[in-house]
Amino acid sequence: MSTNYYAYGPFPGGQTHSEGLHIGQSAAGWRFLFHSHPDLGLTTLADWDAFISRDDVTIRNEYGVDISPEEMRETMTETTSREGRALQRRFHYDNDDQYVTSGGHSFSRRDFH
Template sequence: MSTNYYAFGPFPGGNPDGEGLHIGQHVGGWEFLWRAHDNPGVICTDTWRKFLDAPGVTIRMESGAEVPLDDFWRHATLRPAQAGLYQMRARTRSIVDWRDRRGCPFSKAEFF
């Protein structure tokens, strides 16, 4: 089972469709896969952290439940070795474009 996370708030470009900005996806037992966006410039965990910490920005699961930033962050930045998680399978690796300085996987492709 997978869960997608979205950012909502008063940021550049806003949320005209009401869907929020896709942060990424967690699939049970695998590491969190981050979604990179050139606009508004969130392409690594450092820029995501700054973006998500801005006043008025909230994080929601696809179910609509709001998640506090600190809780989300602890979960999303765990590396497989730290959490005993499985490595991503070969077919999933094909959508990982790079890993940031923390080793977190990022993709520019849309995934749901």
């Protein structure tokens, strides 16, 4: 099972009547998959962390549940499951559609949900 997360606020893609700006996806057994938005400067964990901490950003999952910045940060940085098993990285190499940061965080440049 997977869950997608979105940001809402006064920025491109963040309108409340839209789907929202896609932050990324969590999925059982896998580390968080980030959606890269180079046009907005959102290409690393640090970028996303600063962005979701802004006062004008609301985070919501695909089921309509609001998520606090602290909860989102925890979801984005989890490396082990609730059972204590290591979560797998989504990607292990870079190409035109994806990359992995030095911290081991996977980013996709293409749309996914």
